[in-house]
Amino acid sequence: NAGVMQNPRHLVRRRGQEARLRCSPMKGHSHVYWYRQLPEEGLKFMVYLQKENIIDESGMPKERFSAEFPKEGPSILRIQQVVRGDSAAYFCASSQTELNTGELFFGEGSRLTVL
Amino acid sequence: AQSVTQPDIHITVSEGASLELRCNYSYGATPYLFWYVQSPGQGLQLLLKYFSGDTLVQGIKGFEAEFKRSQSSFNLRKPSVHWSDAAEYFCAVGALGAAGNKLTFGGGTRVLVKP
DSSP, X not given: OOOOEEEOSEEEEOTTOOEEEEEEOOTTOOEEEEEEEOTTSOEEEEEEEXXXXXXXXXXXXXXXXXEEOOSXXXXXXXXXXXXXXXXXXXXXXXXXXXXXXXXXXXXXOEEXXXX | OOEEEOXXXXXXXEXXXXXXXXXXXXXXXXXXXXXXXXXXXXXXXXEEEEOSSOSEEEOGGGOEEEEEGXXXXXXXXXXXXXXXXXXXXXXXXXXXXXXXXXXXXXXXXXXXXXX
C-alpha cells in the first residue's frame, strides 16, 4: 500500500537552471498539496490541486514557480531559473477528500539545493 | 488569517522523563488542530488531531494533546519519552470551511532525548 511518492529525493541545480519535482499521491487520492520547508522553519503552504485544476495557489511565489496535476501521471512542481533562496525541502501531501477533516498524508520530500 | 506559535524551538529531555510541547494558535472560529512528527530526512507523520468533542485527544506512540479554547492552546504531552521520540514536532491548524486541507504550521520544536 504505497504512500505518497516523491522524486527525486535530492536535487542539485545551479543558479538559472530549472527544477522539476514530482509527486504521486496515495492510491485513490485526487487532492494534492505542495508545501515548502525552508531551513530551520516550519512548512508553508504553496498550492492545492485536484486533477487538472489548481484550486488554491495563494502560497505560490508569483514568478518562476508553477504546478500542475494532469489527468494522467504525477503532480509536478516546476521552478524555473532557480536562485539560492529556492533551496529548501518541498513536501507533497495528498488527501482522499476536500473536506478539511480528512487527513493529509505527506511524502518524504524533495530536497533542492541550488549552488 | 490563522497562525500557529510554538514557543520552544529546542527541548532536551531525559529518557523516561515526561515531555510537554506548547502550541498556541490564532484563529477566528473553531479550529481543526493537528500534531505532526518529522524524523530527520523524513516526511511528516500525523500523531493526532482534534476536530470536536472530547478536548483530550489520544494519538499514536503514546502521545496525547489537550485543546484549551480559553487559552488558544493545543499542547502535546507524553508521560515517558523514549530515545526514538527524538524528532521535530509541528503543530498545525486547519481552516474550517475553506477549500481543501490547507494547513498552517508552527515553526516546530526539536526534541533531543538524553540517555
